[in-house]
Amino acid sequence: MEQPAVRLARVEKHFGDVVAVAGLDLDIVDGEFFSLLGPSGCGKTTTLRMIAGLEFPTAGAVEIYGEEMGLRPANKRPVNTVFQSYALFPHMTVRANVGFGLQMQDVGTAEIADRVGRVLDLVQLGGFEDRKPRQLSGGQQQRVALARALVNEPKVLLLDEPLGALDLKLRQAMQLELKALQERVGITFVYVTHDQEEALTMSDRIGVMSGGELLQVGTPEEIYEHPATRFVAEFIGETNFVPVTAAGPDVVALADGTRVPLAASHPAGTELTMTIRPEKVVLFPPGGEPGPPAVTLPGTVTRRVYLGNSLFYDVDLGAVVVRSRQENAPGAHHFAEGENVVAAWEAASAVALDQ
């Protein structure tokens, strides 16, 4: 296997009695856009800071391109960071901010001017060289922070919720821009965010963290379609949880005994949770439902909510209420509350979770 850009081996970080990161093993591949996704306090920022050298692990090792970092300070690591609040130097111009890293590395004045100019063009901030940070908008400050890190041509760029302070429209535009930029410069990005949509939009792979642990690592599709734990399923997107009991190879029973196919190899009698995304549950008028191998269960619409681009229905299946989301597509049949329907899904769309 190719050498990973960043390797974390059993990395732990304790702050006094608080365990911020509990035994993390992770390889980040050279050139990928990797996101660490989790709620605040899950240890994602601490993990990033340990890669940057701004914190040191209590135990375990951080390797960057095969080199063990140990207690090497931040200024001697081949990585740069885009900070959450940008951390632009308020007393320096944009030019001085962006040139700071090169200056510290004793790069010649002419080369600094050249590289600063080029990176500012890259982030579309040409002409802003002599402004102070406070004279820039939030989006422009964000670009300066990005330019200030990128100009050093780091092997790995670390980004700590860099879009968090921007408004929604700008954030969405920047997401696509960042991804395009990453592909253009070919640098490994490690991106920390609590925004699942952001992670899904940009990442080649996502690592989901909670309580200092890495719960699952995979592509956005893998994470979304095959969540490994209940937390992952719930944190990313919307989902249904249905309590079931294993009833044989790849068959489970709902609370009322109804048998439903589900890929699971647990011994019969094991209590499990079946998770299925609302958009995978399709509603049909009785008699109009597809035949096997689709799973079909009759039920009644108990709630209908109109969201504009889609609608969701809560459907009482007897044993459990599941939510179904349907695109508001042309010609789509809309159901009314109280209407009898058949809920259907492909067996492969549902995932069995340990409780």
Next chain:
Amino acid sequence: MTAPGTPATPGLERAAARATARRGAWLAAPGALYLLLFFLLPMAILVVYSFGTRTATGRTLLEGWNLESYRRLFDDVVVRVMWRSLWLAVLTTVICLIVAYPFAYYIATRTARLRNLLLVLVMVPFWTNFLVRTYAWRVILGRNGPLSTVADWLGFADVRLLFTETAIVIGLVYGFLPFMVLPLYASIERMDWTLLDAGRDLYASGWQAFRRITLPLTMPGVIAGVILTFIPSFGAYVTPEILGGAQTTMLGSYIQSQYLGVSDWPFGSALSFVIMALMLVGTVIYFRTGARTV
């Protein structure tokens, strides 16, 4: 109907602005009155006296206006006293800055609880009268005081500190250190520490990060501390009077002796006024240049 965005009655808006300004004037009035009565007025009297004439018997005549007192500012004795005051004040300020900066940095980076305790400790000396504390130094630095005893032990025979410039600087540093610590603390405490993280992340060593980020950003504190230390040191009266000797006269004592010693009010007034004007000009220039670096 009025167009959207234009106030219905423009006159009302102006009246509101005037009312705000009036309220501001009332708030400033007590302070302004105080300064007028007890600063500007005495100052004016001082200026008037400085052009007066001293009689042979030491009386001041407010007639025969002349510039004699201002000419005498360039006498050797006066220039020597001025240089000495300037030198000792600069020395005091520099020592205070060197001692106070790391200390203020230390305080600012402690936990909130320890920080408050340390700040209280910085201010504890103020609970005792300045005169008493300065007299205490006389004991410490005196011929049979603890310092000379220790020096004796170490084999430095006959160390004489009291009534020297060294004693004055020790006393001034001791007295004015809190005035350096507090503004420095305030500006360091306000620092955004992620800026230092950013500096380190951008290849700055600890020292480079301090010089390029921390120091410039805490410059307002440095400037405030320098002004608060330098000005009282330059015009110090009590400390040089108690710890200094006849050979180490500073401006404060010299001015005092013009009034109470030789009864030369015009000259004392001229000296006071010129020094104050110089300090004012110096402070304004310092603030202007300082404001630009931040």
